[in-house]
Amino acid sequence: xxxxxxxxTFPTNMITEPVIFNLGRDFEIETNIRRADIxxxxxxxxxxxxxxxxxxxxxxxxxxxxxxxxxSISGDLIQG
Amino acid sequence: xxYLNGLKCRECGRDYPTEPLNVCDFCFGPLExxxxxxxxxxxxxxxGITSGPLSIWRYKDLLPASGENPVDxxxxxxxxxxxxxxxxELGLNNLYIKNDxxxxxxxxxxxxxSVACTKAIEFGYEVLSCASTGNLAASVAAHAARAGIxxxxxxxxxxxxxxxxxAAIYGPTIMAIDGNYDDVNxxxxxxxxxYPWAFVNVNMRPYxxxxxxxxGYEVVEQLDWQVPDHVVxxxxxxxxxxxxxxxxxxxxxxxxxDGVEGMSFGEDQNSVHHPSVSTKMHMAQAFGxxxxxxxxxxxxxxxxxxxxxTIAKSLAIGNPADGIYALKVIKESGGSATATPEDTVAEGIxxxxxxxxxxxxxxxxxxxxxxxxxxxSGAIKQNERTVVYITGNGLKTQEVVQGAVNTxxxxxxxxxxxxxYNG
Numbered sequence: 486x487x488x489x490x491x492x493x494t495f496p497t498n499m500i501t502e503p504v505i506f507n508l509g510r511d512f513e514i515e516t517n518i519r520r521a522d523i524x525x526x527x528x529x530x531x532x533x534x535x536x537x538x539x540x541x542x543x544x545x546x547x548x549x550x551x552x553x554x555x556x557s558i559s560g561d562l563i564q565g
Numbered sequence: 566x567x568y569l570n571g572l573k574c575r576e577c578g579r580d581y582p583t584e585p586l587n588v589c590d591f592c593f594g595p596l597e598x599x600x601x602x603x604x605x606x607x608x609x610x611x612x613g614i615t616s617g618p619l620s621i622w623r624y625k626d627l628l629p630a631s632g633e634n635p636v637d638x639x640x641x642x643x644x645x646x647x648x649x650x651x652x653x654e655l656g657l658n659n660l661y662i663k664n665d666x667x668x669x670x671x672x673x674x675x676x677x678x679s680v681a682c683t684k685a686i687e688f689g690y691e692v693l694s695c696a697s698t699g700n701l702a703a704s705v706a707a708h709a710a711r712a713g714i715x716x717x718x719x720x721x722x723x724x725x726x727x728x729x730x731x732a733a734i735y736g737p738t739i740m741a742i743d744g745n746y747d748d749v750n751x752x753x754x755x756x757x758x759x760y761p762w763a764f765v766n767v768n769m770r771p772y773x774x775x776x777x778x779x780x781g782y783e784v785v786e787q788l789d790w791q792v793p794d795h796v797v798x799x800x801x802x803x804x805x806x807x808x809x810x811x812x813x814x815x816x817x818x819x820x821x822x823d824g825v826e827g828m829s830f831g832e833d834q835n836s837v838h839h840p841s842v843s844t845k846m847h848m849a850q851a852f853g854x855x856x857x858x859x860x861x862x863x864x865x866x867x868x869x870x871x872x873x874x875t876i877a878k879s880l881a882i883g884n885p886a887d888g889i890y891a892l893k894v895i896k897e898s899g900g901s902a903t904a905t906p907e908d909t910v911a912e913g914i915x916x917x918x919x920x921x922x923x924x925x926x927x928x929x930x931x932x933x934x935x936x937x938x939x940x941x942s943g944a945i946k947q948n949e950r951t952v953v954y955i956t957g958n959g960l961k962t963q964e965v966v967q968g969a970v971n972t973x974x975x976x977x978x979x980x981x982x983x984x985x986y987n988g
Contacts, residue, residue: 492884522867527865
């Protein structure tokens with residue numbers, strides 16, 4: 486089992502969609518929200534995902550396919 | 566010795582010990598160094614600083630690693646040049662260039678890596694690591710060589726050979742990753758989680774980032790302990806931008822600015838603003854990777870990550886870790902954020918070279934182009950004291966200014982020479 490931390494960034498058209506609920510329901514992933522800021526036009530959620538590496542990878546691919554951006558909470562590691 | 570109380574979460578304020586940590590376990594906010602400013606206030610003086618080494622370690626009392634035996638390749642105390650020619654061209658009488666392209670590995674990264682490497686050795690690490698497209702890799706490799714420890718650097722597989730050589734010459738292990746930008750980030754995140762290495766911008770990040778404060782300290786010292794009216798700073802993650810501001814305010818709060826009374830740092834050390842620090846902080850990004858400038862100009866309090874697509878590779882961070890804090894600094898200082906068009910970057914490089922004899926890389930071209938637009942918009946006035954930070958050397962990105970080459974081919978005769986010279 487792995488614990489991974491991400492920030493999901495939601496575009497306007499996905500603000501009202503239950504993406505995180507569906508992620509937990511449709512994949513073997515436990516979701517744990519730690520911080521969030523959701524507004525009318527956009528929003529972000531910082532959360533921890535618990536599951537197997539394979540299941541988390543599948544779940545994140547599905548999240549990204551919905552138009553939600555997935556990033557590491559530490560920002561981009563690769564620097565100039 | 567370093568005067569630290571530990572680490573503190575920037576979001577929820579939870580305290581942590583002085584350890585190689587970068588994220589709060591509770592809210593996943595970033596951890597920052599918490600200083601013991603009451604002791605620092607007793608030990609730090611202008612005389613103590615000016616009698617120190619000609620490197621960033623003259624500010625050792627204000628850095629989070631011990632200055633007794635630093636890993637120092639003589640980074641810092643780079644020139645602050647009065648740019649009369651460029652000023653005349655732009656209509657400014659009080660323009661300065663902070664030329665940080667002359668650091669030992671030719672970029673400002675030596676400041677942050679010197680601090681991170683020194684701290685890594687304090688923690689007992691034997692491997693220094695990073696993921697980089699150029700400047701950071703070279704600096705990490707150079708400092709590891711100096712410290713006598715191993716360096717492992719990760720680079721994109723398609724990185725230009727010249728940039729690889731800039732790091733390779735110091736003898737690190739270089740992993741060239743066959744994958745896109747996201748793949749490189751993802752793999753490095755996993756490696757940082759699983760290997761007992763000092764990853765400079767991951768588990769060393771709270772200490773590493775503090776090295777950029779010295780860019781603020783030096784400018785103040787070089788301006789006879791005064792802050793400038795404006796600074797123009799290139800931004801990628803936004804960390805350097807916020808730390809220059811922090812550096813100005815630390816010196817003010819400690820009573821080290823000329824004619825300024827010190828004051829308390831309050832509860833949140835990272836947000837303190839001394840009223841005498843009137844510097845307007847102007848951020849410079851290239852249009853192809855300008856998430857912080859976009860957020861600022863759209864009035865957002867959060868930064869929406871982007872896919873970088875810019876010739877300014879050293880600024881190509883699409884998901885800037887310090888973006889929201891940089892936005893706060895812009896607001897607090899009354900500054901601005903500008904995304905300059907990609908085709909102005911090379912123009913900026915050429916303008917600086919032609920007027921001041923300084924050859925900068927693309928990040929410097931971004932800064933000069935943004936300076937020009939700030940003057941044209943009236944944001945910077947003729948007599949205001951303005952400092953532009955030039956953070957990397959032009960030899961690293963020669964490919965973007967190949968159009969500057971205009972040789973006159975001649976035969977080895979005087980006739981041929983005079984004919985060509987006289988047009």
